[in-house]
Amino acid sequence: MLLIDQFHFNWRIFKRHRLRTFLMLLAVSIGVAAVVLLTSLGEGARRYVDAEFSSLGSNLVIIFPGRNETTGGHPPIFGTSPRDLTIEDSIALGHLSAVRRVAPIIVGTTNVSVGSLSRDLITVGTTREFLDVRDMSVTIGKTLPDDAREIASAVCVLGSKVKHELFGSRKAVGEWVRIGDRRMRVIGIIEEGGQSIGMDMADIVMVPVQTAVQLFNSPALFRLMLELQTTADVERVKRRVLAIIRERHEGEEDITLVTQDSLLQAFNNILSTLTLAIGAIGAIGLLVAGVLIMNISLISVSQRRQEIGLLKAIGGSSRQIRALFLGESLMMVGMGALAGVAVAIALVFFSRQLWPVFPMTPPSWAIPVAVILAMVTGVLFSWLPASRAARLDPVLALRGQQQ
């Protein structure tokens, strides 16, 4: 029996039982589509985080003041430590040849007001490098002055949302705003669309770092961001940074270094595991479809008893009969899997049109794995019915009798 003959044979059977075939295709395709869609969701989340991090620029090292030796503890997010990380530290670290940019950061909440409008906002005291490191720029006006480290000039740069809330459509650059207990001149507006991890760049006020020192009456930096040269050896730079800090902090290494790579790696690991887990949950649907295939195949074998008898009588071997039935379910599962993949891809495509920020994508392994898994399920669950068909005694089967 040629392969093409078998296809014709199976096809005719499918056509004879249209509804039954359709329902089985439906079951298999739901299972396959679930696996592909769910893993796409996980992969989408991973890519989303990836993109968020890459908006931070590459080769970034974040320094937290303070240190925590508790095993498994998180970095010292409080940012409070007896010995402050200072602007002078940031200047010293900037001298390292492997460091491309340094952005010292002081963060606090203040009341910002214009006339009778007032809002409590996150105020970031930093230098112009802060925007560069985040790969952002100022759309209107100028960025922070060059001497933000040394001189506490009374200027500020507003996030786009803040500008709209305080000034509406009026011109903001050149106007005065009150920040805390000081008056400052607006010199620029940050470009829109900078939603970066942990901070909505549209909803902040940026002031020179030295101004923030006065505003909050504390020289302590909250974080220090180092952007390294692309060719820098990160481990070596980390050792150099620690050495410099030790020298400046009376022999104590009271900072915590977190590289962007390690953060990204951690997120990637978590999300990849999650993707696998929800993919596996989706695959349970395939298992259920497998049970259904077995059930239907058993019924089909008992219904087609006479047909099998005839096939055997005209010389079909047991092996051929088995191949016939296995082929039938493989073909069915194959079609179901194709339909499932098509549906999943269509849904992924639509979701990407609807929510372009969330890049849902099936991971490269998802489609082949889902299809192969479906095929394997098909073969496994139709093995028993197919063997049963192969074992039928031709004489009894032809008569339609039980054995």
Add this chain to the structure above:
Amino acid sequence: MRPVDFIRWVLKALWMQKVRTSLTILGFAIGITAMVTLSSLGEGLRQFVLEEFTQFGSHIVAINPGKTETFGMAGILNTTRPLSLQDAIALERVAGVEKMVPLVSGTAQSKVLGRSRYTNVYGVGHDASEAWRMPVAQGNFLPNESLETPRAFAVLGHDLKQELFGNEPALGRYVHVGGARFRVIGVILPKGDFMGADLDDAIYIPANRALQMFNRESLMEVDIFYSPAVATEVIVERIKKMLISRHGFEDFTITTQDEMLKTMDNILRILKYAGAGLGAISLLVGGVGIATILMITVTERTAEVGLLRALGCTRAQVRNMFLGEAITLGLLGGIAGVFVVVLLVITVAHLIPKLPIALSMDIVIAALLVSMLIGLVAGVNPALRATRLSPIDALRAE
């Protein structure tokens, strides 16, 4: 036809096709198992987190400086509007307040002759031990004295004491924290983690000393534990009034335990239902299975339907019989699935008691209802098919 006959007919019809019935039930049960297990995991997580949060009682409000939503970072950031120690002292006098814990946290190195360790430092007050349910194992907690001029006493977490002193006695010894000298007056019983922070590997010192150590003006948080006899709204109102009279305007954020629990509960509930939703995909496939099998059954039993109709069964009766079969299949699958989940939950609870998994009755009932519903939906088409057969044609079908 009496109900008993009806049920007997349905069960017999299923019993006649043992393999077919059991495979259908198996498929459906797998779906139910997936759905109930996943939602049980979600429910377990929810209960675990809620317990973590209510372990300190439920009559708590937290006050943070600043009036912005800063992803729970409120107190950590600098602020031009400090919440001072004096504010905290004033709050203690508000009617209805039972305990008040000022909080400043940071990291610092604790040093004892030859040994040192960087850990979290919590600047708190006398009430912290009782309010946070951290009883001391040795000595005493920070004494009940003036918050503004506290003596330099420190209380060690259990792990930190082991790290610094090993098995030697720690009470009465001196420890240098961030350069300042403190006398150890107590060691806390092992307490464990709270929201990712290890409370055992930490040192507790008076709040004002911590403010000096970290060179801050503002507390990060003030926790108020109030009498259950006072309503939450009332206490919030009183605190607001007191702080506004001191600051001139509302430059602080008050978070009540109720609000926090509600937000948290909402998020975790979503997780639970998302788990159930994921499992429901398999259930859908199981539903398709029931529909397929019934479809085949109806075709096979055409003659039987003809006979029933010839004997005087109405169309409605025939339809109900097939629907009954469908619902029974779904229900049996559901019961089997729930049974497996119960076994699973009991096993897990014995083997890995730490893994939070909790069966919630509403999910079990929902699962059983959903399985009956799916059975019903799956059965509609085949059942209608059966009724459409004319008795004569059906009888001839053989």
